Amino acid sequence: MTEPLVTPEETPPAEGSTSSAHQERADGGMWEHPMVWVAFIAVGAVLVALLFVFRAIAL
Secondary structure (H helix, E strand, O other), X not given: OOOOOOOOOOOOOOOOOOOOOOOOOXXXXXXXXXXXXXXXXXXXXXXXHHHHHHHHHHO
């Protein structure tokens, strides 16, 4: 006997499985856009570097 086909978006039932599929997390959150955090770190590094450059010029 053949098993019925399952659409590609669904997980086929496993033999003996008693649990349902897990819920996917909602979109968003602070880690959703990592390039924002990279930009903050890069701007901070440039500001610290400029501090040392201006202090060296002022000597």
